[in-house]
Amino acid sequence: MIKNPDSQTQLSNKDIIQDNSTDNSVCHYCSSTGLNEEDKFCLNCRFPQNGTKLEKKHFLYSLKMKKETIVKKEKLVKRARIVLFVLSGLNLLIGVFIGLRINTDPLLFVGLMIGACIYFTLGMWSRVKPFQAIFSAFYVFIVFASIAVIDDPHAVYKGLLFKIIIVTFLVYGYKAVKDLIPLREELKTLQKSINFKDDGM
């Protein structure tokens, strides 16, 4: 189902393809007005008004693919955000566990608590500015892992798989945010109805 942006009704793909209305000055997909009756494509969204059913199907399929890509990318961003909260939780749990032990290093406890706060803040920030937060978190994670290596060089191998998974989620996360921008922009442009009469051909 594709939402017709102008009217609040939902037009099914079938309706759009089988729309045999004679008024070709209005786009059957984006409702742009003032189109040339003889034009094959809508000037705004490229919907093949006077095209074959197959061409119309192709158009709707490519739009569906774009929407699916957006959903996939949004999932990647969400995953990266979850990773930040998981990291915050892990730091907090380990910190509390270490803090409760006798003769524990207070510096380690404070460090873990600060780490938990940083990841939590970045997680919250990622709701408002996902790219900035996930991008920063990626570097923060790498540096924190490096600090652990300085403390104990064998730490480079400890939890290597876990580290790789975290880095992968974060990298895919910030890349997804950047890829989402042009995709959303394009869909917004294609779905916005325009009156082409104003300009006069």
Add this chain to the structure above:
Amino acid sequence: MMECKKCNTTNNNKANFCGACGTKLKLTYSIFNYKKQINKISIFFFTLVVYNICISLIETDYNYINTLFIDLGFIILVSIFYFIDFKETNKLFQFKKLNNLILLIVCVALPLLASLVYYFTDFINQYFFELIQMSYYEHFIYSPAPLLLSIVSIALMPAIFEEIAFRGIIFNQLVKLTSLKSSILISAILFTILHFSLISILWIFPLGLLFGYFRARYRTLWFGILGHFIYNSSVILIEYYYLSYDFIF
């Protein structure tokens, strides 16, 4: 009127696509290759991280010669990236007139903050972590000119090269990726974490934000360099004062 390059049909000015052949006439989205900027930041930042790890892993006495060599390595690395991005970074070396607010921040607020941080770290190191306060100046005690060399190594060099690195090279790439405010924030985060000290986040992060603001507002690195230099030299002067005091009494 817009003419389609493919079929020569004349189309409406507002058209995104040609009505006759469907060719794209205008971009319906912005094309921006963010990967180039991200790669530049990552390569530079990770080079500095690896350098920091290496010098931390090499077991060595922190005497003045080693400290100066460590500084030299950092200077060389930053200079390489500075010359790669010379045109863009060099623009930030234009002189701007100092205003009263900056003078007040740089000459009063930063030395005050440095003293506050010095006493705060001394206090938490003694009472919470049972550690002796690390002294930067101590590394230079046996050098021919302790105060001069410590100020050059700990105040002057980091002020110039850390500003070039974070508010110059990294900031220039960040501005292309995000807004000015976000660039200030991210550059401050990177500046903070590269100091490899979790506790010092409390004062390095605000300093990073302040120097980032100077860079964004005045488009020059000089105010950041000046502020950074005054902050670091204040710490050295406090240490110098206490060590001299210890020697006398």
